Amino acid sequence: MLRRSLLRNALAGLVLTVSPCAVYAGAATGGATEWTQLLNNAQLLEQSGQGVEQIANQAQQIAHQVTQIQNQLDQYRTMLQNLEKLPKNVWGRAENDLNKLRQLTQQGQGIGFSMGNLDDVLKQRFPSFEEFASGVHGGQNFSEQYEQWSKTNRDTIGGTLAQAGMTAQQFETEQNTMKQLQEQSQTAVGQMQALQVGHSIASQQLEQIQKLRGLIAQQSTMMGTWYQSEQAAKDLAQQKREAFFSSTPPSTSGGQKMQPRW
Numbered sequence: 001m002l003r004r005s006l007l008r009n010a011l012a013g014l015v016l017t018v019s020p021c022a023v024y025a026g027a028a029t030g031g032a033t034e035w036t037q038l039l040n041n042a043q044l045l046e047q048s049g050q051g052v053e054q055i056a057n058q059a060q061q062i063a064h065q066v067t068q069i070q071n072q073l074d075q076y077r078t079m080l081q082n083l084e085k086l087p088k089n090v091w092g093r094a095e096n097d098l099n100k101l102r103q104l105t106q107q108g109q110g111i112g113f114s115m116g117n118l119d120d121v122l123k124q125r126f127p128s129f130e131e132f133a134s135g136v137h138g139g140q141n142f143s144e145q146y147e148q149w150s151k152t153n154r155d156t157i158g159g160t161l162a163q164a165g166m167t168a169q170q171f172e173t174e175q176n177t178m179k180q181l182q183e184q185s186q187t188a189v190g191q192m193q194a195l196q197v198g199h200s201i202a203s204q205q206l207e208q209i210q211k212l213r214g215l216i217a218q219q220s221t222m223m224g225t226w227y228q229s230e231q232a233a234k235d236l237a238q239q240k241r242e243a244f245f246s247s248t249p250p251s252t253s254g255g256q257k258m259q260p261r262w
Helices: 002-015 041-081 088-125 127-134 142-163 174-184 188-246
Strands: none
Touching: 041 088, 041 188, 088 127, 088 142, 088 174, 088 188, 127 188, 142 188, 174 188
């Protein structure tokens, strides 16, 4: 909370004269924010200050929803152990939960892309930000870190599916996911396999989202610290200008009076 407050308050100081823009969407609704569409630097800082806080909240909400799905999958597995096969209505709920898990995974990937893109755009727009980032702990490139996080996440999911004889392509879209799950529903073995794979992916996502939240917090802190250093330099320059223009000019009295000579 303190980190998010620091960033929000710091960035807000630069844009007090800017009228509020449209309500932030993008990653907060599951998609990726296109920061490059914000042509005005003041708008970019305003939106990033608001957006990072919203994205951090969304990552927390994703973790909460994944936990709920994981617990629900546990219940389905317990029920299946005592039944020949899950009833159609119960399996329908399981399908919806597994499809929701797919959506949450995609939202996490969207957040990673959006935050990595923000790091790139800030460095392009503000040379001082790139200089500051390169000097923090031997250099901070969050764009690369988010890209690596995203790759690790995809590889982990792909590996889990491969162990069950499935592929990531079978779950890329809602249509593909529901088709695959309908095939799995034909037998108790197929149902249990789908539930176990879903449970494993949910566990992995909780771990990955925790890492994602850590990256967001680090990036947020660095952005706030950079702005504070920038603002301090601007304040010092302003003080020097005010001191120069408000200083008393040197006295001109006491000198020799100029008189014409002829």
